[in-house]
Amino acid sequence: MQLTPKITQILNHLETIQPFNPKDSLDGARKYLETMSLQLSGKKESVAMIEELSIQQDNHQIPVRIYRPHGKEIQQSSAIIYIHGGWFIAGGYETHDAVVRKLANKTGSVVIFIDYRLAPEHPFPAGLNDCIDGINWVFKNAESLGIDPDKIGIIGDSAGGALATVVSTQLGKQLKFQILIYPAADNQLNSKSWETYENGPVLNKQGGIDAWAGYLPEEEKGNPLAIPVLIKDFKETPPTLIILAEHDPLLDDGKQLSLNMENAGVTLKTSLYKDMVHGFMHMGDLLEEMQLAVNEMADFAHQNLKSDE
Template identity: 35%
Template structure:
């Protein structure tokens, strides 16, 4: 256990204590295969939340078919769609790992949620995971009716590395095809490369992810130093964030990425974007997807769902 756990609420403290059994060494020491096995064990257990429809499918992409999972909260067609990109340092994570949170978001927002199973690093470095996400969004914008969604009302949601991908997709939509996205929810996103802000030092040892883990994940994803200056790889490298869709940034108080995510929200606001940030005290990185584990998770998911409903349903 680290000193950072002293700032955790009782739910998070209990989980932090259990991590020593589930995660015997940091991710960067475990390596890719063992990290993926641990990540699979960390997903929420128990009966899945009932929902009107869950359907697995595939959509075409430049790198081949991209698996997706669609969550429909009600029978009506042409519902707006929130496209979800899971976290895991571009290296771990799966559709199953975010199944619980996608069900909850769909039910609480009244929107269809489409979860994207993008290709993982280091086997598929930048820009391949981003291309999978871009191709999924483009397909739903152009041919969403085939899946019973309204391709003119699209929001993005991503946690951690998925937040990076969501922000990068939003930049792509602004800069390349002028696709009008309605909104984005960025949950403790990895938006800048290794900037030494206070939380980077204060919570360098976790829980769950350490700064050394973050650097290892970046190393898995990026090809070379040049990628660090590419805003589609590192969104904070963009010269301007003006013109991005309205944004909600959600952070955890005990997280090395906290301050960089909140700085990104401040930049959005300064560049004229309708943006806000909500910090959840007493919890650490990863809490958002852990339905039924942290009390803060319920509040954060409900906040995200309200934001999506207010942005996409009118």
């Protein structure tokens, strides 16, 4: 494994992060992701407006944050649903704020960030249901949100990539595109890349085993709605871009998902970012590849939204 000096610098820094006063290992993992994102994402771009609201469900609320980009009229905007990563157990507004701001400005689309319920407090299918219910709410309220319901796509990273993949098999005909960033596609963790990168960088196998155990109830272990590599029916899936990182234990799982989609006839582009590690989208302070990936995602969004930009 040949790592670039910048990646080595980042990994050395990650080893120094000490989450502040964690209550337990789960709290520590959540605080670690927040700290990493805060320290490595770089300066946050300003956007025109950020709104927070909650979608009322029968027995809980789904928080959402709406990012409106600079230089756009509010009415009839294109939109992107963002589903965040964090091994299904971590992540939220603050961990992905810098990434989402960049995506909003570069795509010119309103970005709607769904803060779904996390495992292990809320195992599968709670988070998935929140994503589906949240997206249905966006379509139902598109006019009042100033969104064109015929110009909506979805982006998910890591665990959010798994959730987005499944969402697209359910709602895909409504979505104009899908972008999956190093998706967590399989719970087996037995691929060649998992063998190579069992102890990292960034992710490690034991952390993955613990995360899937908290997310996936025993009776759901063969459910393709939880495990994207088991999906056979991709007929609803819109044109898809998959972004993979070379030094990532999830690399082979992402490749397998890509192959499954290709064999099912999905309109597909797969991009491998050489020298990159899992989570490089949070490392924009040091890695120009983060901006290159944002540019690629924006180009893909524009092509599939047929926008006027």
